[in-house]
Amino acid sequence: MTKQLMTIVSKATIAKDTIEMKLSIDPAVARIAQPGQFLHINVSEGYGHLLRRPISIADVNLQEASITIIFKVIGSGTDALQKRGIGQEIDALVPCGTSYPIESLALNKALLIGGGIGVPPLYFLAKKLKEQGVEVTAVIGFQSKDHVFYEQQFKEIGTVHVVTDDGSYGHKGYVTNVIDEQAIDFDYFFSCGPTGMLKAVSHKLQDYHGYISIEQRMGCGIGACYACVVPSTTEPGFKKICKDGPVFKANEVVLS
Structure with missing residues (x-):
């Protein structure tokens, strides 16, 4: 996982309240991104939204060195993200979490x-x-x-x-x-x-x-704050969704 400044190269509304956004990215990072992983995005500039938002990777284009994300506008954070324009940079941690093996x-x-x-x-x-x-x-x-x-x-x-x-x-x-x-x-x-x-x-x-x-909404996104935990069925205690997940074997965790 690395911190990246990615440029918005395209943006479109593809369904009700649903935005598709393509971001340019370091080719080396694009090559290691896997299905199930996510970006932890700083949705706006300044101090309006201190917590990053986790958004799944919908596609990776290795030839273009780009990542596509799709998100629904459901609050002030995602609203701020969808207002970002083509050519603007987005600060994100990528790729985060586990993938489908x-x-x-x-x-x-x-x-x-x-x-x-x-x-x-x-x-x-x-x-x-x-x-x-x-x-x-x-x-x-x-x-x-x-x-x-x-x-x-x-x-x-x-x-x-x-x-x-x-x-x-x-x-x-x-x-x-x-x-x-x-x-x-x-x-x-x-x-x-x-x-x-x-x-x-x-x-x-x-x-x-x-x-x-x-x-799941997350805090740090790197497993340090314990804001996104879920009970484990395979061992005592909890799993961290941002670090141990978000992908788990079915019935490995307790869904509440």
Whole structure:
């Protein structure tokens, strides 16, 4: 992990309250970034927002030496970030946290399950899996049709099922409903999204091998402040989401 000054090279609204931002980065750092890791970003200049914001890596382009992030504007911090203009620099710690250990797995078919802003890191993961010759099926959930993004990008990689809470697009209901309906065949599952969704997925797929990535507000982002801990099921005490995670084996931690 290093501190980087990255330049905003593009910015677009891709769904309701959802911003895609591409940042230039040191090529050496781009080469080591892996799916599941995140940037810890200073969202504004000055002292308006002292705490950095963790934002998952949605894509890496080695040829352009760029990293793409996708975030939802849900508070003053992310609002300040989306107001930053093309050509401005952003201060970030990168890459942070653990990644999905796909290179060490005996993997032919993968099921990716994402909800809302948990979808972006799974896109980066899907690309890496395809490069390894893995067959990818993605189930991605959103609040409504207006919130859906990256459906076409996932279709270019494998099979995609879109779910919306209100049924305004794709399947209606929960991502777990689609898993039942489609009888998807897979070796491992990989999931990222709201805690409630992760709990439901981990419970439904408890007899399968899988990994989850936890979305969590953080303090320091480097494991020093204990602001983002979660109870461990494998050893006494807690795991630090920013350092031991955000990626964990399913059922390795207690989701509350």
